[in-house]
Amino acid sequence: MFELNDKIALVSGAGQSVGEGIAKVLARQGAAVIVNDLHADRAERVAADIRAEGNRAVAAPFDVTDFDATESAVRAAESELGGRTAIIVNNAGVAEQRVTKPFRELDPQDWRAPIDLNIFGAMNCIKVVLDGMYEARWGRVIQISSGSARTGQNINQSMYATGKSGIEGFIRHLAAENGQYGITANIVALGLQKNLEEKMPPEMISRLLEGIPIGRLGDPEEVGAFCAYLASEEAGGMTGQTLDFNGGSQTR
Numbered sequence: 001m002f003e004l005n006d007k008i009a010l011v012s013g014a015g016q017s018v019g020e021g022i023a024k025v026l027a028r029q030g031a032a033v034i035v036n037d038l039h040a041d042r043a044e045r046v047a048a049d050i051r052a053e054g055n056r057a058v059a060a061p062f063d064v065t066d067f068d069a070t071e072s073a074v075r076a077a078e079s080e081l082g083g084r085t086a087i088i089v090n091n092a093g094v095a096e097q098r099v100t101k102p103f104r105e106l107d108p109q110d111w112r113a114p115i116d117l118n119i120f121g122a123m124n125c126i127k128v129v130l131d132g133m134y135e136a137r138w139g140r141v142i143q144i145s146s147g148s149a150r151t152g153q154n155i156n157q158s159m160y161a162t163g164k165s166g167i168e169g170f171i172r173h174l175a176a177e178n179g180q181y182g183i184t185a186n187i188v189a190l191g192l193q194k195n196l197e198e199k200m201p202p203e204m205i206s207r208l209l210e211g212i213p214i215g216r217l218g219d220p221e222e223v224g225a226f227c228a229y230l231a232s233e234e235a236g237g238m239t240g241q242t243l244d245f246n247g248g249s250q251t252r
């Protein structure tokens with residue numbers, strides 16, 4: 001079950017953390033993975049790790065917010081792998097130029113980066129693979145989002161949450177338009193992940209864990225396993241859903 005049978009899967013922002021876990025698990029399930037990242041060295045390391053496990057991957061460094069770069073890199077990777085993309089995981093979502101402050105303290109030019117990446121970056125990737133899915137009458141779109149899209153939180157992330165909630169709305173419409181063509185589109189709303197341990201002091205992590213029933217942060221490969229299910233043939237009956245993958249957190 002949940003075999004991906006040589007299907008080509010594009011994973012954006014797959015050069016580390018969550019995206020790396022997703023790319024590796026999809027490859028273990030049989031997908032040939034296009035490993036995207038803004039940073040070539042990161043994409044190449046993950047693609048090499050996948051190949052070292054005996055699975056298929058090519059590195060595809062490009063900026064998902066640049067439509068032309070996205071289109072040409074995806075076409076080149078597809079011709080190297082010998083087919084069209086059947087599975088896309090829009091994982092890139094943490095903009096390098098993001099400014100984390102309360103909205104009152106942000107300048108209008110600070111608004112754009114998280115919205116560009118989470119909305120236009122995801123749409124660019126979908127746009128360049130959607131025709132191939134339509135022609136094949138089969139496709140899986142998986143959008144990585146965050147609980148912050150559906151709650152108000154006092155954590156200086158209003159622009160990030162704006163991007164995430166915007167793309168969630170888009171994905172529901174995409175699902176409705178394309179279900180008739182065998183294409184599903186679902187949203188995985190993640191809770192806090194392990195890589196936060198590198199970014200936050202331990203006391204803050206302990207405080208956050210109090211709100212997470214499983215008592216631990218999320219792991220990239222368990223997110224990958226959930227994505228492998230959503231990408232599979234067996235998940236063809238599920239579309240347009242926002243699925244919380246957050247250790248049971250009630251605050252999202």
Ligand SMILES: NC(=O)c1ccc[n+]([C@@H]2O[C@H](COP(=O)([O-])OP(=O)(O)OC[C@H]3O[C@@H](n4cnc5c(N)ncnc54)[C@H](O)[C@@H]3O)[C@@H](O)[C@H]2O)c1
Nearest residue numbers: 013015017018037038063064091092093094146190192193
């Ligand atoms: N880490 C968490 O706690 C958490 C919680 C909820 C949701 N998420 C979501 O999970 C996803 C992955 O988060 P993460 O913590 O693993 O991020 P990360 O920052 O550790 O890794 C993301 C990768 O995306 C790449 N990237 C950034 N901008 C890009 C662009 N324009 N084009 C191509 N690649 C780009 C980066 O170079 C980086 O390697 C994001 O969508 C994030 O919003 C994460």
